[in-house]
Amino acid sequence: MEKDYYSILGITKHATADEIKKAYRKIAMQYHPDKNPGNKAAEEKFKVATEAYDVLSNPRKKAKYDQFGAEGVQSGGSYEGHFYEGDLSDLFDNSPFGSFFGGGKHAGRKERYGEDLRIKIKLTLKEIANGTEKKVKVKRYMSCGTCSGSGAEGGTAMETCGACQGKGSVRKVTQTLLGNMVTESTCGRCCGMGKQIKTPCSNCQGQGRKLMEDLITFEVPAGVRKGIELTLRNKGNVPPRGGMPGNLIIQVDEEEDDYLKREGNNICYTLHISFVDAVLGCEMEVPTLYGSVRVKIPMGTQSGKVLKLGGKGVPNIDGYGFKGDQLIFVQVWTPQELTKEEKELLLSLRHAPNFIPKPSKKEQSFFERIKSFFQG
Ligand SMILES: [Zn+2]
Ligand SMILES: [Zn+2]
Structure with missing residues (x-):
């Protein structure tokens, strides 16, 4: 069955590039798999709309499609969604999905993670045999209480970062055989926040985080052995100026028993x-x-x-x-x-x-x- 990319996006043949983008954005926001987990119909709608947008947003493909139909733009019959020649990244700016680049489920998100921390614990054979609860004191970066992690002095305004125009990331376009390849990296000046602080918080010097001692309680399952690593999610460092903490990785060591x-x-x-x-x-x-x-x-x-x-x-x-x-x-x-x-x-x-x-x-x-x- 011939696919009509225009009706899939709900637009006419005369739609401008901007209208095509807007139409796709609307559908993608509604049917994105992250918003509809397990919903096959939504996933299919999203896929078809993405396929349509891939073609219609690209002038060369669009011309081919207008002339020959969907067959004309699909080389192998099956649709491969990886090589966008057009630039989708700005499509989802300021949306909950971040950009599409990277392909992985979370790759495009602007969630920032702090560093992982590693500690070692020594367990007796008795603790290993029975399983145990442990408490450790860990020095880690935690969100600054004075500025709630923003890094800005109590209630002072933030200004848009000049280096990335508030996007939090900087794009670099490279010419490749497959067309333009866009790589995105976190903006160095604002650490991906898109905003800069006018007056830094005096408690954390604008870092949004402080090195603090944290008492962490965790369960060690019975049967662990030397070299095993236990991961405590989100018990590592908070990144500067907000974001998700990294993990705390606990490396198990065994204490020698005198007899056993x-x-x-x-x-x-x-x-x-x-x-x-x-x-x-x-x-x-x-x-x-x-x-x-x-x-x-x-x-x-x-x-x-x-x-x-x-x-x-x-x-x-x-x-x-x-x-x-x-x-x-x-x-x-x-x-x-x-x-x-x-x-x-x-x-x-x-x-x-x-x-x-x-x-x-x-x-x-x-x-x-x-x-x-x-x-x-
Ligand atoms: Zn602070
Ligand atoms: Zn920036």
């Missing part, structure tokens, strides 16, 4: 027991990330035996799946000093039949057992 060592989501613990306890069996108190646990050591336990406390490791950060385990590596403590009586007792056992090592062939070696535990 993390291996992935498993926790390793070395338990030293006496030679006598190894022979006779015993019960021992073992620390875990979730409080201490009594563990039964069976009689005849060899040094190097690994016991497993299921589910006493670190949980998965995504909240599902199994927790890791705690592995207890049993070490039999060999006395390094002896009294005369102790020595005599041991000497009497030296040749006792049950004290002579007789490892069974089936018994796995120490290293194989450790390997099998890590492989689950």
Whole structure:
């Protein structure tokens, strides 16, 4: 079906460039996808109107269209909306949409963001296992309370920036094979505000922001590990003279525990027991990330035996799946000093039949057992 670009924009063939622009602007403002999220019909109207404007705003394309119709201006049949030879950027000045250049959803907006800030926090293994709430004091630029972030002394007027004529951005046109390419950058003189201050606020020297100490509370999910970054949106610096704050990026570090060592989501613990306890069996108190646990050591336990406390490791950060385990590596403590009586007792056992090592062939070696535990 032949598209009538004139009726799409609601204008006649005799419309001036200015009228074409106005007509498109009206439709675009009404049907812009940002204003009609999820509305397919609006999106289609916006697309068709943009296509029409792309052609009719360009004298060469318009002439072709007038002569040959829509077929004449569409090379591949499908419409590509990226290469405007005309200049759309001033179309949306002072509109909520900013300009269209850049293509991305937010690229054309004049929202200004402040810098991101980075801090490091050290967490104990217990905090990591259970998740925790943290409070940090961060020095960051926050909106000046005296001038409400404007940078202008209480109620004084602002004047239009001379460098950008109040647009907040400066345009540069470059000739390319695809036609004129327009690049826009933030005006350096007014930092994109389009306005300049006559009398700077004395509290912030016209910056509109001040370095302040902010107490920030946030949740650390269970299962984080060293190197993970948590992002707190809008807790970074406010840009000069108003805008959205950047983010606060929190880098996680782990505090070494004296006894419990993390291996992935498993926790390793070395338990030293006496030679006598190894022979006779015993019960021992073992620390875990979730409080201490009594563990039964069976009689005849060899040094190097690994016991497993299921589910006493670190949980998965995504909240599902199994927790890791705690592995207890049993070490039999060999006395390094002896009294005369102790020595005599041991000497009497030296040749006792049950004290002579007789490892069974089936018994796995120490290293194989450790390997099998890590492989689950
Ligand atoms: Zn101020
Ligand atoms: Zn300016």
